[in-house]
Amino acid sequence: MTTITLTIAGSDPSGGAGIQADLKTFSALGAYGMSVITALTAQSTQGVDAVLAIPPEFIEAQFNTLYQDIQIDSVKIGMLMNKEIVTTVHHLLKSNPIPIIILDTVMVAKGGYSLLKPDAITAIRELLLPLATIITPNLPEAAALLDCDEAKTEDDMQKQGCELLKLGCKAVLMKGGHLLSHESPDYLITQDSIIRMTFPRIQTKNTHGTGCTLSAAISALVPKYNNLEEAIKQAKNYLQGAISHADDLTIGKGDGPTHHFYHWW
Numbered sequence: 001m002t003t004i005t006l007t008i009a010g011s012d013p014s015g016g017a018g019i020q021a022d023l024k025t026f027s028a029l030g031a032y033g034m035s036v037i038t039a040l041t042a043q044s045t046q047g048v049d050a051v052l053a054i055p056p057e058f059i060e061a062q063f064n065t066l067y068q069d070i071q072i073d074s075v076k077i078g079m080l081m082n083k084e085i086v087t088t089v090h091h092l093l094k095s096n097p098i099p100i101i102i103l104d105t106v107m108v109a110k111g112g113y114s115l116l117k118p119d120a121i122t123a124i125r126e127l128l129l130p131l132a133t134i135i136t137p138n139l140p141e142a143a144a145l146l147d148c149d150e151a152k153t154e155d156d157m158q159k160q161g162c163e164l165l166k167l168g169c170k171a172v173l174m175k176g177g178h179l180l181s182h183e184s185p186d187y188l189i190t191q192d193s194i195i196r197m198t199f200p201r202i203q204t205k206n207t208h209g210t211g212c213t214l215s216a217a218i219s220a221l222v223p224k225y226n227n228l229e230e231a232i233k234q235a236k237n238y239l240q241g242a243i244s245h246a247d248d249l250t251i252g253k254g255d256g257p258t259h260h261f262y263h264w265w
Contacts, residue, residue, distance in 0.1 A: 003031040003223045004070060006098070007216060008063070008089055009078025009106070010039035010051070010115070016257030017109075017209030022076060022216040024260035029238060031220035034070070036062040038089075039081045039115075045208060045252030048113035053081050056088040067096045074100035076219035077128065078212055082117045090127040100222050103132040103169070104215035105141045110208055110255055121145065130168030134228065136215045137164070139178040150178070154185055154196075161189035171228060173218075175211070188232055195229060199240045206246035206256035213258055214239050 005026055012018035019035045026033030038059055042050040066072070075098045080086045093101065105124060107116040116124075125145050129135060142160045143150040145167075151157045154176065161174040176185040176198075185198040217235035225231045245262035259265070 003073050003220060004034070005031045005216075005219045005223070006034045006036065006066065006072050006075045007078065007219070008036045008038060008059075008075060008080075009104075009212070010041055010081065011037050012041060012043055012209070014044045014208075014252065014257070016045065016251070017212045018079060021209040021212045021257070021260065022078070022219075025213050025216035025238075026220050028260050028263065029217055029220040030224075033220075034066055034072070036066070038085050039079055043109070043113075045254035045256050047254065048109045048115075051081065051113075051115065053085065056084050059085060059088050060092060063092045063096070067092075072098050073223040074098065074102065074219045076102045076104065076216050078104050078215070079106040079115050080120060080124070081115060083120045083123045086120050086123040086127060090123075090131070093128075093131055100219065101131055101133045102215050102219040102222070103128055103135040104211055105135055105137045105145060106211070107141050107144060125167060129164070132169040133222070134171040134173055134218065134232075135164065135169050136173045136175060136211065136218070138175045138211060142174060152179075154179070154187070157185075157187055158189065158194055161187055161194070165189055165191065173232060175214075177210070186236070188229060190228075197233065197236055199236065202240075202243050202246075204243065204246050206249065206251075206258065207243060208255045208257045210239060210243065210258060213242060213260065 007022035023033045161172040188195040221231040242258035245259035
């Protein structure tokens with residue numbers, strides 16, 4: 001049975017992140033991908049120049065059109081931009097249940113452009129975290145959600161992950177890419193366990209869209225494996241391959257994308 005997964009996120013016209021990266025990832029991992037676009041961006045490998053939010057009523061129209069026709073196995077939530085969009089997505093998912101919800105708490109683009117208004121952070125914390133099967137924050141995002149200092153050690157990561165778990169989500173994947181270490185450690189934290197997952201850090205500037213790609217991979221693979229830990233391990237394996245082959249591509253003058261189709265090209 002084909003996995004059908006939906007991304008609710010912003011568009012990246014350069015193809016490295018957002019909706020475009022999600023759909024590439026779904027396809028690479030054998031899932032059928034669909035999208036609800038929350039925002040349009042003008043961006044390239046050199047950064048974000050402008051963002052245009054999609055009206056909430058049109059986000060709702062996109063979702064309802066799909067939900068009424070197609071059975072959705074999982075959903076990945078990415079860039080939501082403002083409180084109104086967060087509230088709309090919460091209403092849609094409360095009213096129209098989807099069994100697996102992956103929440104990627106997108107807040108800032110790699111170049112530093114803010115992709116989330118300050119009042120939306122509280123809305124995500126209160127409305128979407130309790131719905132999530134798993135959230136996938138990096139260290140700055142985790143600190144923003146908890147209104148605390150950014151984790152500097154792996155011990156801090158574990159403690160903050162446990163605090164996020166108390167906000168209602170079923171699991172937390174704390175991403176340690178911002179730590180200054182030879183490895184890039186992540187921690188999968190549930191009510192029952194804390195599991196360390198790590199890979200050697202790859203020296204490349206072409207890491208645009210890694211967070212989007214990982215959360216999309218998890219969304220594609222959880223229905224297949226029916227096991228969160230195994231799905232995340234396989235998702236991380238895929239992302240590691242995409243990063244390790246990123247320099248095979250020559251895209252743009254800035255931080256290029258990972259190689260979503262490294263198995264085939």
